[in-house]
Amino acid sequence: MAIIEAKGLAYAYPGRTNHSIKDLSITIERGEFVILTGPSGCGKTTLCRCFNGLIPHFYDGKLEGDLTVAGLNVPEHSISELASRVGLVFQNPENQLFALSVEKDVAFGLENLGMPREEIRKRVDWALKMTGIEDLRDRAPHELSGGQQQRVAIACVLAMQPDVMVLDEPTSFLDPLGAQRIFEVINELNKKLGITVILVEHRLDLASKYADHVIIMDKGEIILDGEPRKIFDSEEARLIGVGVPKVTRLYQFLKERGVLLGRVPVASEEASHLLREVLVRDRG
Amino acid sequence: MIEVKDLHFTYPNGVEALRGVSLAISDGEFVAIMGQNGAGKTTLVKHFNGLLKPNKGEALVDGVSTKRVSVAQLARKVGFVFQNPDHQLFCETVEEEISFALRNFGFKETTIKRRVTWALNLLGLTQYRKTSPFMLSGGERKRVALASVLAWNPEVVILDEPTIGQDYQQKETLRQFIVQLNAQGKTVVVVTHDVEFVAECGPRVVLMLQGRILAEGKAEEVLTNLSLVAQASIVPPQITQTFLGLADLGLPTNVINVHDASRILLNLLEVTP
Numbered sequence: 001m002a003i004i005e006a007k008g009l010a011y012a013y014p015g016r017t018n019h020s021i022k023d024l025s026i027t028i029e030r031g032e033f034v035i036l037t038g039p040s041g042c043g044k045t046t047l048c049r050c051f052n053g054l055i056p057h058f059y060d061g062k063l064e065g066d067l068t069v070a071g072l073n074v075p076e077h078s079i080s081e082l083a084s085r086v087g088l089v090f091q092n093p094e095n096q097l098f099a100l101s102v103e104k105d106v107a108f109g110l111e112n113l114g115m116p117r118e119e120i121r122k123r124v125d126w127a128l129k130m131t132g133i134e135d136l137r138d139r140a141p142h143e144l145s146g147g148q149q150q151r152v153a154i155a156c157v158l159a160m161q162p163d164v165m166v167l168d169e170p171t172s173f174l175d176p177l178g179a180q181r182i183f184e185v186i187n188e189l190n191k192k193l194g195i196t197v198i199l200v201e202h203r204l205d206l207a208s209k210y211a212d213h214v215i216i217m218d219k220g221e222i223i224l225d226g227e228p229r230k231i232f233d234s235e236e237a238r239l240i241g242v243g244v245p246k247v248t249r250l251y252q253f254l255k256e257r258g259v260l261l262g263r264v265p266v267a268s269e270e271a272s273h274l275l276r277e278v279l280v281r282d283r284g
Numbered sequence: 285m286i287e288v289k290d291l292h293f294t295y296p297n298g299v300e301a302l303r304g305v306s307l308a309i310s311d312g313e314f315v316a317i318m319g320q321n322g323a324g325k326t327t328l329v330k331h332f333n334g335l336l337k338p339n340k341g342e343a344l345v346d347g348v349s350t351k352r353v354s355v356a357q358l359a360r361k362v363g364f365v366f367q368n369p370d371h372q373l374f375c376e377t378v379e380e381e382i383s384f385a386l387r388n389f390g391f392k393e394t395t396i397k398r399r400v401t402w403a404l405n406l407l408g409l410t411q412y413r414k415t416s417p418f419m420l421s422g423g424e425r426k427r428v429a430l431a432s433v434l435a436w437n438p439e440v441v442i443l444d445e446p447t448i449g450q451d452y453q454q455k456e457t458l459r460q461f462i463v464q465l466n467a468q469g470k471t472v473v474v475v476t477h478d479v480e481f482v483a484e485c486g487p488r489v490v491l492m493l494q495g496r497i498l499a500e501g502k503a504e505e506v507l508t509n510l511s512l513v514a515q516a517s518i519v520p521p522q523i524t525q526t527f528l529g530l531a532d533l534g535l536p537t538n539v540i541n542v543h544d545a546s547r548i549l550l551n552l553l554e555v556t557p
Contacts, residue, residue, distance in 0.1 A: 040451045172448055176518045177320075177519055205480055241452050242452060243451075243455070246522040246523050257546075258555060268522045278553070279535075280533075
């Protein structure tokens with residue numbers, strides 16, 4: 001069942017004549033893990049802002065076409081209605097956290113919904129547990145490391161129990177191990193709770209193995225939309241300059257020279273496995 | 285070229301950022317400084333051009349202590365490109381931005397004009413000569429910051445997290461550019477935690493952990509040492525992980541990039557590359 005459906009979507013920021021997204025149509029199924037990527041300025045962030053209604057309600061301007069998210073027609077519903085269905089996590093967690101303790105930050109959105117105290121407590125406990133930061137409950141967010149802060153930001157969004165979580169380059173300021181942990185947390189939320197994940201990302205080496213749907217945008221339009229392996233191996237992806245996983249590059253290099261692996265790898269474990277098959281066959 | 289000996293530095297708020305760092309960088313070297321967030325990487329390189337002065341130990345540029353030379357004098361030799369270009373840019377046009385330091389260094393107007401044109405051209409910014417830096421995208425602003433440093437032709441170029449916020453194509457352009465700068469004899473120091481970027485460049489790698497140097501060596505030695513990279517909060521390159529999974533077949537365990545990986549595999553499979 002589709003959780004997000006866009007048809008002929010187009011938008012220009014107020015005062016701009018050129019459209020940041022144009023005639024864009026996509027379907028995202030409930031429970032999918034989607035990677036959204038493309039060159040800087042391709043319209044990824046603009047599209048994400050449509051998903052939770054920041055466009056058109058906060059940024060103004062006219063949103064043309066149809067957009068339905070979790071059963072709600074976006075132009076007809078307020079940001080606060082959409083916020084409980086669609087959570088947004090930004091690149092820099094510092095822009096999102098402001099309370100004096102982690103617990104208060106995570107509770108903030110729920111308090112705004114006027115939820116009973118006992119229910120808030122339950123939800124906060126659960127969100128902290130799911131993101132693995134129960135021990136940080138009483139700490140001040142601004143004293144935490146970047147990776148910990150980003151987990152707090154995810155917990156804030158998770159506490160609202162959204163149907164969809166949109167994460168806009170959530171790991172660009174993190175060291176690789178911190179980034180990997182964030183992707184693992186996101187993957188758990190997707191697989192265990194069935195939350196639909198839309199991850200905007202340039203660094204595909206770490207995240208690709210979790211995805212079951214890849215969307216590539218360029219100049220405000222969707223260029224490629226479908227199964228990750230097919231897309232990463234496509235000529236179009238190479239031409240747009242998408243940083244496909246290094247093992248996918250290796251696959252392509254070998255293929256050009258007549259060595260064909262069983263399928264297109266996106267992660268190191270499967271690349272090892274596929275190479276092993278070829279090497280063992282060669283020796284046998 | 286740059287040498288630090290038993291460097292200690294504590295910020296006024298009491299954070300002990302460096303706890304005894306010794307490192308020598310030779311003329312013409314290409315060094316990547318990597319490690320966890322907060323490991324002291326930026327603090328260390330800020331000692332290379334005198335922006336910070338050690339509390340204990342010493343920092344030498346060309347054999348002279350940074351305490352005995354002004355930051356302005358050091359800047360002629362050691363150019364610093366900040367992580368966030370907005371900390372660096374402030375003029376109304378890109379042209380003025382690039383001219384600013386040149387004028388401060390007392391270059392003649394004709395030289396300034398020539399240098400600015402050269403730097404704009406080098407970084408593909410010619411069409412933005414009269415544009416405000418703040419009208420440009422993040423990636424373009426980063427290139428303006430780099431152009432303004434290269435314009436005065438320093439011997440050493442330090443880049444703090446140059447790949448953050450850059451898409452793949454911009455990163456690729458930047459990589460080729462840095463490699464080229466280094467090939468032309470410039471000493472290049474990059475602070476980064478972008479493992480794949482480092483794996484494709486292949487510089488000498490210095491790993492930092494909690495204000496100290498954890499390890500240093502060739503990229504293919506350091507990035508393939510699992511216990512070291514884990515301590516430094518780094519994930520080994522994808523190609524390295526792939527090859528480590530094939531070690532029992534006798535494949536080398538020090539491969540870090542696609543180019544070397546395919547060469548080795550084609551050789552094993554006896555396919556002419």
